[in-house]
Amino acid sequence: MKVVILGGGESGVGAALLAKKKGFEVWVSDKGKIKDQFKTELEKSNIPYEELQHTEEKIFDANEVIKSPGIPDKVPLIKALKEQGIPVISEIEFAAKYTNATIIGITGSNGKTTTTKLIYHLLKTAGYDVAVGGNIGYSFARLLAEGNHAYYVLELSSFQLDGILDFRPDVSVLLNITPDHLDRYEYKMENYIHSKFRIIQNQKGKDLFIYNGFDKNIETYLQGKQLEIRQIPVKEIFHTKNKLTVGVSEFDTIKCSLKGQHNMFNATCAIHAAKAVGVEHKFIQHGLGTFVNAPHRLESVAIIDGIEYINDSKATNVDAVFFALSAMEKPIIWVVGGVDKGNDYNAIESLVLEKVKAIVCLGVDNTPIIEAFLGKIEIIEETQSCKDAIKVSQQYAHEGDAVLLSPACASFDLFKNYIDRGNQFKAAVLEI
Numbered sequence: 001m002k003v004v005i006l007g008g009g010e011s012g013v014g015a016a017l018l019a020k021k022k023g024f025e026v027w028v029s030d031k032g033k034i035k036d037q038f039k040t041e042l043e044k045s046n047i048p049y050e051e052l053q054h055t056e057e058k059i060f061d062a063n064e065v066i067k068s069p070g071i072p073d074k075v076p077l078i079k080a081l082k083e084q085g086i087p088v089i090s091e092i093e094f095a096a097k098y099t100n101a102t103i104i105g106i107t108g109s110n111g112k113t114t115t116t117k118l119i120y121h122l123l124k125t126a127g128y129d130v131a132v133g134g135n136i137g138y139s140f141a142r143l144l145a146e147g148n149h150a151y152y153v154l155e156l157s158s159f160q161l162d163g164i165l166d167f168r169p170d171v172s173v174l175l176n177i178t179p180d181h182l183d184r185y186e187y188k189m190e191n192y193i194h195s196k197f198r199i200i201q202n203q204k205g206k207d208l209f210i211y212n213g214f215d216k217n218i219e220t221y222l223q224g225k226q227l228e229i230r231q232i233p234v235k236e237i238f239h240t241k242n243k244l245t246v247g248v249s250e251f252d253t254i255k256c257s258l259k260g261q262h263n264m265f266n267a268t269c270a271i272h273a274a275k276a277v278g279v280e281h282k283f284i285q286h287g288l289g290t291f292v293n294a295p296h297r298l299e300s301v302a303i304i305d306g307i308e309y310i311n312d313s314k315a316t317n318v319d320a321v322f323f324a325l326s327a328m329e330k331p332i333i334w335v336v337g338g339v340d341k342g343n344d345y346n347a348i349e350s351l352v353l354e355k356v357k358a359i360v361c362l363g364v365d366n367t368p369i370i371e372a373f374l375g376k377i378e379i380i381e382e383t384q385s386c387k388d389a390i391k392v393s394q395q396y397a398h399e400g401d402a403v404l405l406s407p408a409c410a411s412f413d414l415f416k417n418y419i420d421r422g423n424q425f426k427a428a429v430l431e432i
Helices: 010-021 036-044 076-083 091-096 112-125 140-146 189-200 216-222 261-276 281-290 318-327 345-355 367-373 386-396 418-430
Strands: 002-006 025-030 049-051 064-067 088-090 102-107 130-134 151-155 171-174 208-212 230-234 238-240 243-246 249-252 299-304 307-311 332-336 356-362 379-383 402-405
Touching: 002 010, 010 025, 010 036, 010 064, 010 091, 010 140, 036 049, 064 091, 076 088, 088 091, 091 140, 102 112, 102 189, 112 130, 112 151, 112 261, 112 281, 130 140, 140 151, 171 189, 171 261, 189 216, 208 261, 230 261, 243 261, 249 261, 249 281, 261 281, 261 318, 299 418, 307 418, 318 332, 318 345, 332 386, 345 356, 345 367, 356 367, 356 386, 367 379, 379 386, 386 402, 386 418, 402 418
Parallel strands: 002 025, 002 064, 025 049, 064 088, 102 151, 102 171, 130 151, 171 208, 208 230, 307 402, 332 356, 332 402, 356 379
Antiparallel strands: 238 243, 243 249, 299 307
């Protein structure tokens, strides 16, 4: 059995390690450069690889090809492999063949990481033998190569779901579907929606589907469909005065670090998932009070001279900014900008007018933002570094205000990625 893996990143190397462990003949091919840490791992495991090219003779000799989520199906090489009848699957699909563990899969346009990490934390707090990975941290295949767990909590991107055939989570969570990555889906929203719904395509019987019951795209897709699985549509969020009600259970959120109604929705879905696998109320309550969210998601960096600095660098689209602005209870200096994705700022205009004192643009080309808010927000400044953005923000922020980095845009004009952007923002704050 010859397994060829296209892509030498975390997903590909994880698949290679698992395939090697299962006794397959493995070869890794990456058209780009493989990072040194991954090359070292491959060499240590005696797994041959190539970089900066694809040797098609070797690739087409495979019995099965596992491709990186970053490689679209429309690439000529992938099309040619399928035409020759060579199976092309995702690392998630490959890994799932080798476990009988309970799998909780989470997808959605926004909130995946927060919800995934919270579900993991609730299970871990309750003493479950659980691991977390997928689109965050370690790949599913790597987790299985390194050991077996009774439960896996997996964040799943649409790209990963595109490559599944038989993958079947016991519990699936679909948080929302808003426009994103449409360049991958022929700029057709229906293609992107279909991709997200692949998470339930193999569920049956007692499997559970938890989903956003007030998301229009989800609601429209489900109209007229009879799903033969258990379902929990989350149609309302019952959160008032530090109390979150989920079903018949009530939880105290006074110690919960999550902010905003959108995060109370994420928490509601997470609690449903935890209860579905038997986590007791007392452990869920303890988990809510001890959970620490991933960085760059409404992360409070510091309060200096009464001004709170908040890093929400992961908010790379308008919908994510909508949630961030909705969660804010202080007047805002809004740091926004980057590589525009064709954003429609009309969706957040009323929130911006209500809550934002000044806009500080952080990007090479800030034209879309300026055109959207010129004449509506009195103060609009342009900067091209986090240090300058902080300096300008300080000019307009007063005690009781918040400086919020919530960019609505990708980061690749000035930064390596959203993590780099967030880290530079935090460093600039801590230098004040």
